[in-house]
Amino acid sequence: MSNTGPFTLKWGILATGGIAKTFTKDLLIPTTTRNASDIQHELVAAASSSSLSRAQTFLNEVGAPETAVPYASYADLVADPNVDIIYVATPHSHHYQHARLALEAGKHVLCEKAFTVNAAQAQILIDIAREKKLFLMEAMWTRFFPVAKEVRDIVKSGQLGEVIRVWADLSFWKDVEGEFGTAHRMVNLELAGGALLDLGVYSLTWVFQILYHIVPAEERGPPAVASAMTKYEATGCDETTSMILTFPGGAQGIATTSLRVAHHPTPTSPSAHAPIRIQGTLADIHIPYPPYRPQSYVLLPASNDARGTLASFPEQTVTREVPAGGHGMFYEADECARCIRDGKLESEVMPWEESLEVMRVMDLARRQGGLDYGDLEGTGYL
Numbered sequence: 001m002s003n004t005g006p007f008t009l010k011w012g013i014l015a016t017g018g019i020a021k022t023f024t025k026d027l028l029i030p031t032t033t034r035n036a037s038d039i040q041h042e043l044v045a046a047a048s049s050s051s052l053s054r055a056q057t058f059l060n061e062v063g064a065p066e067t068a069v070p071y072a073s074y075a076d077l078v079a080d081p082n083v084d085i086i087y088v089a090t091p092h093s094h095h096y097q098h099a100r101l102a103l104e105a106g107k108h109v110l111c112e113k114a115f116t117v118n119a120a121q122a123q124i125l126i127d128i129a130r131e132k133k134l135f136l137m138e139a140m141w142t143r144f145f146p147v148a149k150e151v152r153d154i155v156k157s158g159q160l161g162e163v164i165r166v167w168a169d170l171s172f173w174k175d176v177e178g179e180f181g182t183a184h185r186m187v188n189l190e191l192a193g194g195a196l197l198d199l200g201v202y203s204l205t206w207v208f209q210i211l212y213h214i215v216p217a218e219e220r221g222p223p224a225v226a227s228a229m230t231k232y233e234a235t236g237c238d239e240t241t242s243m244i245l246t247f248p249g250g251a252q253g254i255a256t257t258s259l260r261v262a263h264h265p266t267p268t269s270p271s272a273h274a275p276i277r278i279q280g281t282l283a284d285i286h287i288p289y290p291p292y293r294p295q296s297y298v299l300l301p302a303s304n305d306a307r308g309t310l311a312s313f314p315e316q317t318v319t320r321e322v323p324a325g326g327h328g329m330f331y332e333a334d335e336c337a338r339c340i341r342d343g344k345l346e347s348e349v350m351p352w353e354e355s356l357e358v359m360r361v362m363d364l365a366r367r368q369g370g371l372d373y374g375d376l377e378g379t380g381y382l
């Protein structure tokens with residue numbers, strides 16, 4: 001690493017919807033507020049497929065520097081020589097096309113979750129990134145929170161004993177018809193909507209972080225998958241999907257998602273149990289809602305009348321709040337900057353192979369549930 005000051009990563013934002021705005025605001029929070037002063041981010045451009053004025057409005061709304069350039073097309077954005085990395089923030093249906101557009105133009109890519117519609121598309125993006133020596137990462141921001149890292153480290157240390165089971169739910173207790181109708185991206189088949197790709201991917205990421213990511217390579221393997229899927233009648237997307245994953249060695253992951261019921265109808269109520277529960281032979285870890293933005297965890301030693309308390313530590317709650325009023329999306333942006341600075345094509349925290357495995361599990365669950373996205377499943381390009 002050079003000692004000439006922080007490495008600067010120059011960002012172009014592809015799309016101007018809800019999450020693009022949240023992410024970009026985080027990008028503009030100085031890295032010094034989170035002890036990440038070895039890198040910094042610069043917002044250099046944003047594009048809207050709708051209009052130039054929408055791109056300009058977006059830049060104004062996020063508080064972009066005056067030098068940031070608005071574009072009226074994604075093609076123009078990826079052609080900007082001043083841009084290093086493109087953040088793809090379009091609906092699932094378009095991730096493959098837009099990430100590929102950026103890679104083909106020679107840009108590094110951070111692509112929103114779910115990475116693509118299926119594993120075949122993810123594989124092609126990875127192949128292109130490898131061939132062109134470009135950084136590519138699924139924007140699974142949850143993994144980069146300090147709490148997620150701490151939890152992985154605790155499990156790795158053996159403090160929980162052997163992890164036997166991980167329960168993971170991300171569901172929203174919604175009036176689905178009233179809130180989403182048929183056109184909203186959450187339920188619209190033409191945008192690859194549905195609970196699984198939008199929310200279930202988080203349940204899977206918690207299961208994978210514990211039962212796959214931190215398992216030594218020689219013991220690790222893809223899980224067997226048994227799933228059930230119930231459709232939303234109005235569009236045919238999945239409304240409630242439940243998956244039981246059995247990993248080599250026998251540990252089980254139970255990953256669930258729904259648009260109509262949740263682990264608790266008022267997930268932030270003090271009586272709500274945790275949506276993520278990592279269960280070991282000596283202790284559990286519970287992670288409260290929201291599991292996609294984890295800011296605390298509870299360590300619970302196992303205990304019963306007959307055997308007493310097995311672990312040698314008390315129950316404890318650890319809280320790590322996101323600093324500087326951020327949403328927590330800057331952690332994944334920092335990872336991109338460090339990887340690119342260090343010449344890495346992929347992140348060790350969210351490696352290509354694991355995005356692919358998660359996509360394969362979702363492919364299997366969709367096959368078992370009879371959910372096919374038709375033409376959106378293709379690997380043709382633009």
Ligand SMILES: NC(=O)C1=CN([C@@H]2O[C@H](COP(=O)(O)OP(=O)(O)OC[C@H]3O[C@@H](n4cnc5c(N)ncnc54)[C@H](OP(=O)(O)O)[C@@H]3O)[C@@H](O)[C@H]2O)C=CC1
Pocket residue numbers: 014015016017018019020047048049050051054089090091092094112113114139141185191198292
């Ligand atoms: N990490 C997280 O916490 C979150 C991630 N997401 C992910 O981000 C992605 C976008 O979600 P979100 O921002 O909520 O969606 P929005 O509908 O708010 O925004 C999507 C944007 O994509 C662009 N777009 C391009 N083509 C289309 C199309 N055919 N239909 C609709 N929009 C299109 C539009 O921008 P323009 O007109 O400017 O081109 C639009 O504003 C999804 O993949 C979702 O899973 C979403 C929410 C939270």
Ligand SMILES: O=C1OC[C@@H](O)[C@H](O)[C@H]1O
Pocket residue numbers: 198199292
């Ligand atoms: O990624 C997401 O996480 C937060 C949710 O609010 C959102 O619907 C989803 O796309």
